[in-house]
Amino acid sequence: xxxxxxxxxxxxxxxxxxxxxxxxxxxxxxxxxxxxxxxxxxxxxxxxxxxxxxxxxxxxxxxxxxxxxxxxxxxxxxxxxxxxxxxxxxxx
Numbered sequence: 001x002x003x004x005x006x007x008x009x010x011x012x013x014x015x016x017x018x019x020x021x022x023x024x025x026x027x028x029x030x031x032x033x034x035x036x037x038x039x040x041x042x043x044x045x046x047x048x049x050x051x052x053x054x055x056x057x058x059x060x061x062x063x064x065x066x067x068x069x070x071x072x073x074x075x076x077x078x079x080x081x082x083x084x085x086x087x088x089x090x091x092x
Contacts, residue, residue: 044087051080
C-alpha cells in the first residue's frame with residue numbers, strides 16, 4: 001500500500017516542488033486563517049483541509065522521521081482535529 005501511495009503522490013509532489021516556495025506557504029496560511037476566523041463548517045473545512053495536507057506530508061516523510069519529529073506531527077494533527085471538531089460542535 002505504501003508503494004502505491006508514494007507512486008500516486010509523485011506527480012503532485014513534483015508539481016508542488018516546481019511552484020515558488022511562497023505559494024505553498026501562502027496556501028497553508030490561508031487555510032489556517034480560514035480555520036481560525038471562520039465559524040461553523042467553514043472554519044472546520046479550512047482546518048480539515050490543512051489537516052489532510054499535513055497528514056499526507058507526514059505519511060510520506062514518516063520513515064525518515066525520528067521519534068520527536070513523529071510526535072510533533074501527531075501533536076499538530078491532534079490540535080488541528082480538535083479545533084475542527086470545536087468549530088463543528090460550536091465550541092470555538
